[in-house]
Amino acid sequence: MTASRTARERVRAELTREIADIARRQLATEGAGGLSLRAVAREMGMVSSAIYRYFPSRDDLLTTLIIDGYNALGEAVEQADAACASGDYPGRWLAVCHGVREWALAHPHEYALLYGSPVPGYQAPQDTVAARLRDVTVLGLIVSQAHAAGAVTPPALAPAPPAPLREDAERVRGLMPGVPDDVVFRCLTAWTALYGWVSFELFGQFANTIEDRHTAFDHAMRLMGQTIGLR
Amino acid sequence: MTASRTARERVRAELTREIADIARRQLATEGAGGLSLRAVAREMGMVSSAIYRYFPSRDDLLTTLIIDGYNALGEAVEQADAACASGDYPGRWLAVCHGVREWALAHPHEYALLYGSPVPGYQAPQDTVAARLRDVTVLGLIVSQAHAAGAVTPPALAPAPPAPLREDAERVRGLMPGVPDDVVFRCLTAWTALYGWVSFELFGQFANTIEDRHTAFDHAMRLMGQTIGLR
DNA sequence: AGAAAACGAGAGCACTGCTCTTGACGAATG
DNA sequence: CATTCGTCAAGAGCAGTGCTCTCGTTTTCT
Numbered sequence: 270m271t272a273s274r275t276a277r278e279r280v281r282a283e284l285t286r287e288i289a290d291i292a293r294r295q296l297a298t299e300g301a302g303g304l305s306l307r308a309v310a311r312e313m314g315m316v317s318s319a320i321y322r323y324f325p326s327r328d329d330l331l332t333t334l335i336i337d338g339y340n341a342l343g344e345a346v347e348q349a350d351a352a353c354a355s356g357d358y359p360g361r362w363l364a365v366c367h368g369v370r371e372w373a374l375a376h377p378h379e380y381a382l383l384y385g386s387p388v389p390g391y392q393a394p395q396d397t398v399a400a401r402l403r404d405v406t407v408l409g410l411i412v413s414q415a416h417a418a419g420a421v422t423p424p425a426l427a428p429a430p431p432a433p434l435r436e437d438a439e440r441v442r443g444l445m446p447g448v449p450d451d452v453v454f455r456c457l458t459a460w461t462a463l464y465g466w467v468s469f470e471l472f473g474q475f476a477n478t479i480e481d482r483h484t485a486f487d488h489a490m491r492l493m494g495q496t497i498g499l500r
Numbered sequence: 501m502t503a504s505r506t507a508r509e510r511v512r513a514e515l516t517r518e519i520a521d522i523a524r525r526q527l528a529t530e531g532a533g534g535l536s537l538r539a540v541a542r543e544m545g546m547v548s549s550a551i552y553r554y555f556p557s558r559d560d561l562l563t564t565l566i567i568d569g570y571n572a573l574g575e576a577v578e579q580a581d582a583a584c585a586s587g588d589y590p591g592r593w594l595a596v597c598h599g600v601r602e603w604a605l606a607h608p609h610e611y612a613l614l615y616g617s618p619v620p621g622y623q624a625p626q627d628t629v630a631a632r633l634r635d636v637t638v639l640g641l642i643v644s645q646a647h648a649a650g651a652v653t654p655p656a657l658a659p660a661p662p663a664p665l666r667e668d669a670e671r672v673r674g675l676m677p678g679v680p681d682d683v684v685f686r687c688l689t690a691w692t693a694l695y696g697w698v699s700f701e702l703f704g705q706f707a708n709t710i711e712d713r714h715t716a717f718d719h720a721m722r723l724m725g726q727t728i729g730l731r
Numbered sequence: 732a733g734a735a736a737a738c739g740a741g742a743g744c745a746c747t748g749c750t751c752t753t754g755a756c757g758a759a760t761g
Numbered sequence: 762c763a764t765t766c767g768t769c770a771a772g773a774g775c776a777g778t779g780c781t782c783t784c785g786t787t788t789t790c791t
Contacts, residue, residue, distance in 0.1 A: 277757070277768075301617065302533050306748065318750080319770050327748065386532065386616025387703055398708075424655055426726060430719050433712050440709050457710075458697070458720040462689055465696020472618055477629075478671050479688075481664050488661050489689040495657055496727050508737075508788060538778065549781080550739050558779065738787070747778065753771085761764075 285323045287313065289333055296334060296378045301388055306330070328391050331382075335393065336400045338379040343403025345372040350407050358415035359491075359499045365407055366463050366490040373467045380471060384464055402444070405460065409444030412456055412497065416448045421498045423451060430454050452498060459493040466490075516554050518544065520564050527565060527609045532619055537561070559622050562613075566624065567631045569610040574634025576603040581638050589646035590722075590730045596638055597694050597721040604698045611702060615695055633675070636691065640675030643687055643728065647679045652729045654682060661685050683729065690724040697721075 291309050299305075306327055310317040324330040349368030353361045373380040382388070383401075415421050430438065430450050438450040441457065448456075466489055469475055470482055479485050522540050530536075537558055541548040555561040580599030584592045604611040613619070614632075646652050661669065661681050669681040672688060679687070697720060700706055701713055710716050 275758075281768090302619070305746085307746080316771050317748085318772080321749075322769065381617035384699075384703070384705075386612035388533070393704070424657075424726075426655075428719065428722050428726065431715060433715050434719065437710050437712055437716055454716070454719055455723060457716070458693055458723050461696035461700055461720070462693035462724075463696070465692035465694070465699065466689070468615075468696065468699060469692055472615070473624070474615075479668050481668055484662060484664050485668055485685070485688070488659065488665060488685055489692070491659050492686060492689050492727070493693075495655075495659065496723070506789065512737090536778065537780090547740050548779085549741080552780075553738060732791105734789105734791075736787105736789075738785105740784085740786100742781105742783085744781080745779095748776095750773105750775080752773085754769105755771100756769075757767090759764105759766085761762105 281323070284313075288320065288323055289330070289337065292330055293334060293337075293379070296382070297376070300378050301331075301382050301385075304331070331388060331391055332394055332396065334379070335382055335397055338376070338383050339397065339400035339403060341376070341379070342369070342372050342383065343400065343407075345369075346404045346407050350411065355414070356418070356420075358411060358418075358420050359494045361411045362408075362494045362497070362499055363487070363490055365404075365411065366493075367487070369404065369463060370467050370470070370486055373471055377471050380467070384468060385472070406444055408456065408460065409441075412448055412452065412499070413445040415499055416445075416452065420500055421448075421452055422500055423455075423498045424496060427451060427455065427498075455497045459497050462493050463490065512554070515544075519551065519554055520561070520568070523561055524565060524568070524610070527613070528607070531609050532562075532613050532616075535562070562619060562622055563625055563627065565610070566613055566628055569607070569614050570628065570631035570634060572607070572610070573600070573603050573614065574631065574638075576600075577635045577638050581642065586645070587649070587651075589642060589649075589651050590725045592642045593639070593725045593728070593730055594718070594721055596635075596642065597724075598718070600635065600694060601698050601701070601717055604702055608702050611698070615699060616703070637675055639687065639691065640672075643683065643730070644676040644679055646730055647676075647683065651731055652679075652683055653731055654686075654729045655727060658682060658686065658729075686728045690728050693724050694721065 288309060291312050292304060295304055295308060295312075304327070306320050306324075307317040310320050324333070346365050346368045349364045350361050353364050355361075387393070412421065428451075430453075434454065435450065438453045441453050442448060445453065445456065466486060470479075470486070475482065519540055522543050523535060526535055526539060526543075535558070537551050537555075538548040541551050555564070577596050577599045580595045581592050584595050586592075618624070643652065659682075661684075665685065666681065669684045672684050673679060676684065676687065697717060701710075701717070706713065
């Protein structure tokens with residue numbers, strides 16, 4: 270059904286995929302803003318206007334790249350998690366962190382597209398939200414399972430979230446069922462530390478300062494694992 | 501001396517400032533990539549080529565905006581810190597965090613220019629590094645003073661940084677004299693959580709999830725203050 | 732007063748995203 | 762088999778971009 274119908278549809282699907290691939294390559298060399306439909310067309314031996322048969326605008330092509338990116342990152346994270354012993358919650362958290370970082374280092378411009386400043390004039394459509402949650406879903410699962418197994422111990426003195434945050438906590442709990450409010454917010458904070466670190470490293474904020482970046486990242490994420498309370 | 505020499509130099513300084521101001525306004529409405537020298541020239545009633553008498557390239561104009569941005573953020577942070585009792589280290593940390601967040605919310609596109617994905621094809625020159633350290637210098641000072649006053653208590657179970665990180669810690673210690681290695685890395689992690697949170701909030705990652713953002717941010721940064729060990 | 736430097740204006744180059752029209756091809760229908 | 766209809770690549774064109782070069786004019790320095 271979806272695999273092949275008419276010859277026309279097959280070649281159309283193939284060309285669409287090829288356009289996205291070339292665009293991804295250009296993204297890797299030129300960066301997000303340097304993505305040019307005309308350059309993609311040139312590389313395909315097409316005339317620029319023909320591209321618009323496949324992607325009605327530059328933003329639609331961007332949307333495709335973004336969704337693919339979220340899925341690629343999500344899959345990398347899922348694999349990193351799956352490679353761990355399911356009861357080793359701190360290890361799984363650490364593996365997920367390294368999974369994010371390594372994917373980002375391997376695909377810096379795609380990462381920038383997902384977690385950097387929004388492309389000017391581009392408004393992410395609703396299609397992207399499902400894919401966007403894929404990586405954080407893994408994190409939620411780990412914490413949820415750890416909590417169910419009694420393997421989440423709040424650090425001493427951890428402040429309790431104030432009452433107005435109950436609704437927000439409830440929403441986040443959709444990704445980590447059963448987890449109490451204060452753990453939810455410790456996860457959220459760890460999550461921002463993870464992506465904040467990776468962004469800093471990728472966007473040059475660590476230049477001339479942090480050199481042994483793998484080790485430093487590993488240490489920082491262990492620290493955040495403890496802050497979550499995983500054991 | 502620097503205030504005024506010839507009439508020509510005065511009007512040149514004035515025009516240079518006006519170009520940067522208009523560019524900043526355009527940045528605020530169009531975003532980083534939408535900054536157009538021709539549009540700036542139009543708004544000034546000049547012809548586009550005349551702009552190049554003042555800024556040899558678009559990148560040079562960007563550099564000016566970036567340096568101004570780092571200084572504006574740094575000044576906001578310094579003021580936020582100065583408004584606190586000097587012995588209230590957790591309060592000063594929290595004030596700095598809110599200072600960063602509020603400046604970012606007030607100048608989202610400038611923040612994106614500083615901490616978002618790098619502008620494609622743009623390479624930040626060395627001039628920017630001095631200004632870039634202004635905000636983090638404040639943070640270093642707080643922690644350094646807190647440590648000197650014996651007001652930094654490591655959380656129980658905090659892991660010690662592995663040996664290879666000694667050099668990196670030494671470099672960071674330039675901003676927080678006297679602070680031991682493990683506190684240095686807890687600061688670094690808190691720093692990434694701070695900017696990671698602000699970036700997530702600004703770049704839309706919290707959409708439909710975190711609604712009471714001020715309260716959530718406050719709670720998260722209190723948590724990170726505890727992780728640093730401030731008291 | 733004369734030389735030198737700085738300046739604004741204008742034309743022009745190579746590039747961008749995007750639109751519209753034209754003519755050719757393929758596939759389903761009569 | 763022949764026709765019709767939707768799909769397609771191509772080309773020209775529009776409005777915009779960063780940037781360069783030249784050409785008179787004006788201001789400053791010697």
